[in-house]
Amino acid sequence: QVQLQESGPGLVKPSQTLSLTCTVSGDSITSGNYYWGWIRQPAGKGLEWIGRIYTSGNTNYNPSLKSRVTMSIATSKNQFSLNLKSVTAADTAIYYCARLKSYYYYFDYWGQGTLVTVSS
């Protein structure tokens, strides 16, 4: 059974960088059939795709966040990470990591999500 688990600080100060890690178990992050993605959800609002990363390190980001987002992958640890810089209160949300099927663009396994609050 594939499992994903987000980890990272629950509180980030405005203008700083939000950093989260997703640890994958039950599947190898180097599987060629999947990308690995991040999605966020502000309280009471809908889902927003942040971006995706492949085992090779190739990335694609939501154009609206592209200037502030960086994703990386650590194959030896079966982990991938999200960095979002220059955060504001508008970045307060539950952040999910998920497995994305290559070519078909659906998320079949999700982490439980982690709440990140941006506040001083």
Place this chain on the structure above:
Amino acid sequence: QSALTQPASVSGSPGQSITISCTGTSSDVGIYDLVSWYQQHPGKAPKLMIYEVIKRPSGVSNRFSGSKSGNTASLTISGLQAGDEAHYYCSSYAGGSTLVFGGGTYLTVL
């Protein structure tokens, strides 16, 4: 890249059928058969219900079905049950290796 348009809410009685629409453009829903649907109960992570417009993952009830016509995709739930009450989100490939979600629809089972 704009969010796909979904009705804010729909409702139905147990046993009835409902349909949730997801309207995009000729740059996403209209051109790619890469629409998926997710169910999200309060406080839980989304769960994949439909992918590639019409396909159901293993373990998802056949009461859930998907379709598409032009720029609008639809999710139909037949034989409504109390446990179906949840938020539902559509998503679509939007070209340029990007993906877009709908704003979400809350289903109330009366």
